[in-house]
Amino acid sequence: DQQVKQNSPSLSVQEGRISILNCDYTNSMFDYFLWYKKYPAEGPTFLISISSIKDKNEDGRFTVFLNKSAKHLSLHIVPSQPGDSAVYFCAASARSGGSNYKLTFGKGTLLTVNP
Amino acid sequence: GAGVSQTPSNKVTEKGKYVELRCDPISGHTALYWYRQSLGQGPEFLIYFQGTGAADDSGLPNDRFFAVRPEGSVSTLKIQRTERGDSAVYLCASSPSGRIDEQYFGPGTRLTVT
Numbered sequence: 001d002q003q004v005k006q007n008s009p010s011l012s013v014q015e016g017r018i019s020i021l022n023c024d025y026t027n028s029m030f031d032y033f034l035w036y037k038k039y040p041a042e043g044p045t046f047l048i049s050i051s052s053i054k055d056k057n058e059d060g061r062f063t064v065f066l067n068k069s070a071k072h073l074s075l076h077i078v079p080s081q082p083g084d085s086a087v088y089f090c091a092a093s094a095r096s097g098g099s100n101y102k103l104t105f106g107k108g109t110l111l112t113v114n115p
Numbered sequence: 116g117a118g119v120s121q122t123p124s125n126k127v128t129e130k131g132k133y134v135e136l137r138c139d140p141i142s143g144h145t146a147l148y149w150y151r152q153s154l155g156q157g158p159e160f161l162i163y164f165q166g167t168g169a170a171d172d173s174g175l176p177n178d179r180f181f182a183v184r185p186e187g188s189v190s191t192l193k194i195q196r197t198e199r200g201d202s203a204v205y206l207c208a209s210s211p212s213g214r215i216d217e218q219y220f221g222p223g224t225r226l227t228v229t
Contacts, residue, residue, distance in 0.1 A: 004157070034216060043119070043206055043220025044158065089157050093215050101146065101215055102171065105157030 003027045004092050006106035014114055019077040021109050023090030026071065030092040034103065035064060035075045038087045047088075048075070080113045087111070117141065119221035121207050127227045128197055136192040136224045140209030147190050148218060149182055150206040158206055164190060197228045 005024045013019045023033075031052040036044035050057040050064045050073065057064050063076045077084055090106040120139045128134050140147050146165055150158035160174040167187045175181075179197075184190040194201055204223040211217060 006157075032215065041222060043208070043222050045220065046216055046218065049216045091157075095215070101148070101163050101210075102160050102174075103150075103158070103215055103218070105159070107155065107157050 001026075002106070003030075004090055004104050004106040006088075006090055006109050008109050009107070010110040010112070012112045012114060013080050015082055016079045019075075019080045019084065019111055019113065021075045021077075021088050021090075021111065023073045023075075023106055024071055025073075025092050027092070027094070027104070028071070029094040029096075030104075032093045032095045032100075033064070033066060033073050034091045034093070035062075036089040036091060036105075037084075038089060038108070044089055077111075080111075082113045082115050085111055085113050119207055119209050119219055121205075121221040121224050123224060124222065125225045125227075127229060130197060130199060130228055132197050132228075134194050134197055134226065136194075136205050136226070138190045138192070138207030138209075138221060140188060140190070140207070141211075141219055142188075144209035144211050144219075145187070146210045146212065146218075147184060148208040148210075149190070149192050150208065150220075152204045152206055152223070154203070161192075194226075197226075199228050202226055202228045 034049040035047040038044040066073045087108040089108045091103040122137045149161040152158045163171040164184045179195045182192045206223045208218040208220045
């Protein structure tokens with residue numbers, strides 16, 4: 001049972017345009033959400049996070065939006081750059097439930113930014 | 116400074132054999148995690164160490180899997196009687212305090228069981 005779902009295996013966008021990656025979750029205990037970026041043959045690297053008490057968090061070109069009622073979050077990258085091409089993982093944690101170290105990941109979305 | 120390192124980077128073994136996968140965390144990081152990433156899937160939590168002790172091993176799939184961290188630094192994931200279904204990338208991460216947004220991942224060990 002996938003508790004964190006990334007339904008788009010891949011996404012292709014033009015350089016300079018917006019990339020929108022989506023993520024849905026089913027576990028209502030999740031209260032902290034993270035996005036990781038992964039290049040081939042490397043481990044995932046932390047990108048941005050959001051707590052469930054917020055609905056938006058921004059860091060430079062990256063913005064994460066959280067819709068708690070819909071159990072949905074999205075990562076926006078503006079403007080997209082070729083170096084952003086990677087697999088993006090959505091992850092969630094139930095911090096207030098005591099498992100504040102345990103991440104549950106989605107399957108990932110491969111983003112390709114074309115020059 | 117040096118990141119999380121994992122050895123070997125690739126391991127091919129025959130079904131039924133025993134393997135050990137090593138993780139060297141970032142110096143000073145007290146928390147260490149193992150994840151497994153099967154083909155087409157996201158990383159899946161296996162075990163979490165705080166210091167030398169396993170604080171949560173609920174993700175280990177069965178008793179063929181065991182992990183140790185005897186001195187609170189290097190960790191070894193041990194798999195007995197390997198099966199083809201164990202083939203995956205095994206990722207290690209460390210963090211200074213157990214904070215989830217401070218988990219730094221290593222490049223992983225790709226295990227192939229033939």
